[in-house]
Amino acid sequence: MRTVLISLFLLLGRATYSQNDSLISEFLTDILERENDTSIIAYTETIGSDYYDYLPHFFLSKGKVWDRETKRYVMRFSRKERRSIDEAITKKRDLLWSDSLLPQSELINPENNNSYIRDHPTRHIYQFTSPIFFRNNSIALIMIKHHYPGNKKGYAESVIYSRQGGVWRRFALIERNEWGY
Numbered sequence: 065m066r067t068v069l070i071s072l073f074l075l076l077g078r079a080t081y082s083q084n085d086s087l088i089s090e091f092l093t094d095i096l097e098r099e100n101d102t103s104i105i106a107y108t109e110t111i112g113s114d115y116y117d118y119l120p121h122f123f124l125s126k127g128k129v130w131d132r133e134t135k136r137y138v139m140r141f142s143r144k145e146r147r148s149i150d151e152a153i154t155k156k157r158d159l160l161w162s163d164s165l166l167p168q169s170e171l172i173n174p175e176n177n178n179s180y181i182r183d184h185p186t187r188h189i190y191q192f193t194s195p196i197f198f199r200n201n202s203i204a205l206i207m208i209k210h211h212y213p214g215n216k217k218g219y220a221e222s223v224i225y226s227r228q229g230g231v232w233r234r235f236a237l238i239e240r241n242e243w244g245y
Contacts, residue, residue, distance in 0.1 A: 087197065087201060088194065088195060089165060089166060091195050091197075091204055091206075091225070091232055092165070092166055092192065092195070093166045093167060094231065094232045095206075095208075095225060095232055095234075096166070096190060104168055104169065104170050104187060105166055105168060105169040105170070105188075105190065106169070106170045106172050106180070106184070106187050106188065106189045106190065107161065107165070107166070107169060107170070107171060107172070107189070107190045107191065107192070108161075108171070108172055108173070108174040108177070108189065108190075108191045109160045109161045109162075109171060109173070109174065110158075110159070110160050110161065110174065110191070111191040111192055111193050111207065111209055127140055127141045127142070127143070127145075127146055128140050128141075129141070129224060129236050129238060130236075130238070131235075131236040131237055131238075132237045132238065132239065132240065133236075133237045134236075138235065138236045139203075139224065139235070139236060145198055145199075148198060149196055149198065149205065152196040153196070156193065156194040156196070159194050172189065174191070177189065177211070181211075181213075185213055186213050187213060188210060188211065188212060188213060189210075189211040190208060190209065190210055190211075191208070191209040191211075192206055192207065192208045192209065193206055193207045193208075194206075195225075201227070202226065202227045203224060203225070203226055203227070203235070204224070204225045204226075204227075204232065205222070205223075205224050206222075206223055206225070207220065207221065207222045207223075208220070208221055208223065212244075216244060217242070217243060217244025218242070218243060218244070219240055219241060219242045219243070220240070220241050221237060221238075221239060221240040221241070222237075222238040222239045222240075223235075223236070223237055223238065224236040224238065
C-alpha cells in the first residue's frame with residue numbers, strides 16, 4: 065500500500081509539472097510569436113537572477129498594480145497571492161531554460177550573444193523569467209528582455225498578461241526600460 069501511495073504521489077507530481085511545463089510553453093509561444101517578425105525565436109537559457117529582484121518591488125508591498133500605459137491601478141493582489149508570487153520568485157530565480165522550449169526556437173548561450181548577433185543580424189533575441197501564473201492560470205506575470213536585430217536597441221519590461229478567450233493578451237505594463245543608440 066505504501067508503495068502504491070508513493071507511486072501515486074510521484075505520478076501526480078509529474079503530471080502537475082508536465083501541465084505547468086506545457087502551460088509555460090503555450091504562454092511563451094503565444095506572446096513571443098505575436099511580437100516576433102522572424103520564423104525563429106532565439107532565446108537565452110536565463111535572464112539572470114537579478115531580474116527577479118525587481119518583480120516584488122513593484123507590487124508586493126501594497127498589492128496594487130499600476131499600469132504605466134493607462135496610468136491607473138488595474139488590479140489588486142490579495143495577501144495570499146502576494147505570498148504565492150514571492151514564493152514563486154524565490155523558487156524560479158535560478159531556472160535555466162532547456163533547448164526546444166518553444167516551437168521554431170533556438171537556445172543560445174548568453175555569453176555568445178555578440179557572435180550570434182553578428183552571424184544572424186536579422187534575428188531578435190529574448191530573455192525572460194519563468195512566468196508566474198495565478199487565479200486559475202488566467203493571469204501571468206513575466207519580465208521580458210528583448211534585443212532587437214543588431215543589438216543596438218531593445219527593452220526590458222515587467223508585464224501582466226490575462227488569458228481572454230483562450231488567447232494571452234497584455235493586461236498591464238508594470239515597468240519598461242528601453243535602451244538604444
